[in-house]
Amino acid sequence: MTAALAAESVVREFGDGDSAVRAVNEVTLSISPGEFVALVGRSGSGKTTLLNLLAGLDRPSSGKVWFEGRELSQMPERDLVGLRRDRIGFVFQSFGLIPLLSAFENVELPLHIAGMSWRDRRRRANEALDLVGLTGRSGHRPYELSGGEQQRVAIARALVADPSVLFADEPTGELDSVTGQTIGGIMRDIGASRGVTVVTATHDLLLADMADRRLQMADGSIASVDGAP
Numbered sequence: 579m580t581a582a583l584a585a586e587s588v589v590r591e592f593g594d595g596d597s598a599v600r601a602v603n604e605v606t607l608s609i610s611p612g613e614f615v616a617l618v619g620r621s622g623s624g625k626t627t628l629l630n631l632l633a634g635l636d637r638p639s640s641g642k643v644w645f646e647g648r649e650l651s652q653m654p655e656r657d658l659v660g661l662r663r664d665r666i667g668f669v670f671q672s673f674g675l676i677p678l679l680s681a682f683e684n685v686e687l688p689l690h691i692a693g694m695s696w697r698d699r700r701r702r703a704n705e706a707l708d709l710v711g712l713t714g715r716s717g718h719r720p721y722e723l724s725g726g727e728q729q730r731v732a733i734a735r736a737l738v739a740d741p742s743v744l745f746a747d748e749p750t751g752e753l754d755s756v757t758g759q760t761i762g763g764i765m766r767d768i769g770a771s772r773g774v775t776v777v778t779a780t781h782d783l784l785l786a787d788m789a790d791r792r793l794q795m796a797d798g799s800i801a802s803v804d805g806a807p
């Protein structure tokens with residue numbers, strides 16, 4: 579079976595000379611389709627940098643990254659943009675919703691940009707909002723929603739184009755622990771029911787505990803792995 583994501587001897591350095599920082603250091607990994615993986619580790623250990631490399635948002639200094647069997651490091655930027663639009667969903671700590679748009683409008687925006695018809699947009703946005711349990715809140719703007727509800731809108735937006743991989747960078751970082759667990763549960767359940775691979779970088783041990791596998795990072799490397807592949 580082709581891995582959803584794979585990396586071989588991936589290195590990412592920032593700067594050069596004396597000020598060079600090796601944020602990711604010789605990482606090799608393989609993540610199966612539908613797996614839920616958490617990158618954990620201290621601040622500065624390289625979680626976000628690795629997440630960005632796996633998502634094709636950044637390119638390695640050396641080494642290779644594969645997304646569903648396609649090698650990303652040599653892929654032209656135009657193809658990477660298409661891949662990110664069609665195959666990948668992103669969720670961030672700060673939700674990233676557009677304040678003037680309702681929850682529904684935030685969720686259907688990526689489909690609008692992709693040129694989908696209004697009928698299909700409406701159906702898919704409503705389905706995505708149902709999936710995260712926000713059916714009754716679709717007309718609300720972000721400031722009328724709690725932090726947890728805003729993150730649910732962000733998850734619905736990330737899933738509306740039916741991606742195969744969801745990347746979440748500190749998705750519970752601005753939430754209390756109970757709300758964080760609800761969000762973690764939604765990510766896990768949606769991943770399992772729709773076969774979406776989920777990769778999250780997190781300091782939240784409760785969220786990490788929900789993952790199938792935890793990759794513990796230290797100084798840019800994977801120091802240990804906990805959980806079955």
Ligand SMILES: Nc1ncnc2c1ncn2[C@@H]1O[C@H](COP(=O)(O)OP(=O)(O)OP(=O)(O)O)[C@@H](O)[C@H]1O
Pocket residue numbers: 592593599600601619620621622623624625626627628779781
């Ligand atoms: N664009 C950049 N330019 C220079 N150094 C960078 C850049 N991005 C990250 N770094 C450095 O790379 C290292 C790893 O950073 P990264 O953000 O990946 O860690 P992290 O584990 O996600 O940290 P946190 O948990 O605080 O978000 C850090 O030393 C950081 O300062």
